[in-house]
Amino acid sequence: MQHFAIGLAGMGNVGAGVFKHLTQNRALLRERLGFELDVKKIALRDPKKDRGVAVPPELITTQWQDLLDDPSIQIVVELMGQKEESLRFMLGAIERGKIVVTGNKALLAEHGREIFEAATKHKVPVFFEAAVAGGIPIIKSIREAFIGNHIQSIHGIINGTSNYILTRMVESGLGFAEALVEAQEAGYAEADPTLDVDGWDAAHKAVILASLAYGFWVPTDKIFVEGVEQITANDICFAKKLGYSIKLLGIIKADAKGEIEVRVHPTLIPEKHVLASVNGVFNALAVHGDIVGDTLFYGRGAGQDPTSSSVIADLAEAAAALQAPRSNYGFMPHGLYGTCTPIDDIVSEYYLRLTVEDRPGVIAQVAGILGSLNIGISSIFQPEGDEGAAVPLILVLHKATHGQMNTALEKIGALECVKKTPRMIRVENFA
């Protein structure tokens, strides 16, 4: 029976999971594949660290260069989670004809174009199912299952940490800071949670999805990203009164002209929408294709086991590609799309929370500004205040551009009767 030798670069949580499951489900994989996947070498930083799996010491090296220099290793798994180092390793593997399997979302988002130019030049695939949404096979589904479709939109909850935090805020009325501490204690947030809460982890994944769907690497400076750190328990409460839940959504759309937009930000979505029921560390992606229509994928978006499931699927693809090479190297560039809607032109609906003096005339002033900017008002309500002379004022606004809203926020914020910086959160009604 044919054997394929694999090198693992990095043995953090996911690497340990891959090793563990390749071992435990070895018989199943052999039966299903008709060949064997052998881990030949593992590069890791600290051989003494306990990873929860028994690794034969003869497999271990502290130098990933050893994986590249070993001609018998045909597939490498890049799980180091670094930037420069991981890129050098990946390019080194590609140059030597070794297939790369990776979960490195940040690297792909920033260097995807370069990586796939190298892959195409050397005719070596790069697989990256593990980079987006853990165990959910979203990459394979967009790349292969929906190959006949123009992807009209993707709405995704693709960061488990922020979703867990928002879920806890809803369930227990916690403030953001308290919910973050809870998430860290439960192991769902890092000691440095920046990328998770500032939206950039989700943004990296959104860039990868959009690039795959539209055939060109979307530059990260063309996307809009806002995190969840400003969401308050009050916002969650007011949103609920309006019939909405707040989620950190990655939103990817292509318009009729072929311009695409990619954005990640907290979003009010209708409580009854299926995405509103996606809680805790689960991820979900609603994908709308022009032929297939509405679809939804749901599952565990992170964690040792789900992510290893995706790595193992990619290892099977990699081995099949070695047996019978194909001309799709994991990302197929094409010219049917290529431009991004300027961020200021992106259209959305909005929730606006103001803190205003409790006197007549305030609504007229605010409405006056919005009217002068052609921003329609869907509804206004004034909930119970708890801030003394200043009271909350909530507006839900019809469609307007990012640019129009920025101007509106500036002018409204400058009003004397407006006591704090206005809080604006986008609304998606999935019309």
Next chain:
Amino acid sequence: MQHFAIGLAGMGNVGAGVFKHLTQNRALLRERLGFELDVKKIALRDPKKDRGVAVPPELITTQWQDLLDDPSIQIVVELMGQKEESLRFMLGAIERGKIVVTGNKALLAEHGREIFEAATKHKVPVFFEAAVAGGIPIIKSIREAFIGNHIQSIHGIINGTSNYILTRMVESGLGFAEALVEAQEAGYAEADPTLDVDGWDAAHKAVILASLAYGFWVPTDKIFVEGVEQITANDICFAKKLGYSIKLLGIIKADAKGEIEVRVHPTLIPEKHVLASVNGVFNALAVHGDIVGDTLFYGRGAGQDPTSSSVIADLAEAAAALQAPRSNYGFMPHGLYGTCTPIDDIVSEYYLRLTVEDRPGVIAQVAGILGSLNIGISSIFQPEGDEGAAVPLILVLHKATHGQMNTALEKIGALECVKKTPRMIRVENFA
């Protein structure tokens, strides 16, 4: 640029959709694939029938043998929806080295083993994404994305017609017969809706899923199938009072011993479970893998467009297989599983609706029978009756085997105080 010639056998709804979308999205497919897919010949029964697409007459034949005899045709799409005729066509194609793409669930469920023996012998793949759940890429996900997983369970709403009927019964309190007529008028049920309402359409799909997941073709006489024709508006109402929705579920499980069960029947599921929110003609499958954990796939389970999306994805796979043949012919048999739990040994929980005399002592008699058969009672309630001297009595029962329940139903039905045949519906609590 390389061209692959395709023959379509059958031009019903789905065939017309495939032709239409291959034409309309031609540029997109060419860019993504790097080759062209050309429909060379179409075999159909009635050339004069209006299919909503303009088909060049030179492509048309009334003889599918012409597709087999044309050496330039390398891929055939079997969409005739027949049994014997479709089988002869498929085997004829395989023997001639032509790759088969099909949506024929009934054929695969009955003849899958024979078809894949031929495929393996002739080294020709057979692809069948369109056979299960319309546009949802469930076949690809189980076969490829979850290749490292033991599939522990699949719970699926995989028949749109019955799901539409049940949805309408819930929304409008309709009886089954009324809801069926509505479905037929809306085009969601055939004039002869038998396979949809008796559960066998769902059963065919469940057999395919289980066979793919467990590596052997599950014999259709080993599965349990019950349709939705006996579901009443009362059952739906009582289920709701108990916190459940009623769905026609395909349930596939593998136990620790490796024995598998495949069953399709109406099922009470918790209202809060995500499957309970899958309405109308949508399908959904909850798949639990030992590594990936819980996942859910949701989308349109039938219809011209969603099903063509899956056919087109398979055409892309077929063309890639022609470029670079692989040793997986669409179904990988293996010996890790092979036995089915005898139907009488299948364990479930149950809802039991009796119509009984309105007098003391009845519950004691019924409970006595259940106790003597070791069937635990979870709850009992007696809703408002509307049947004169006879009143409804609802019991929810703990886990028991199919065999135990059959005995219980016989004995309970024989009691003098029990006025009608007991109605039993299985319950799935997803514990």
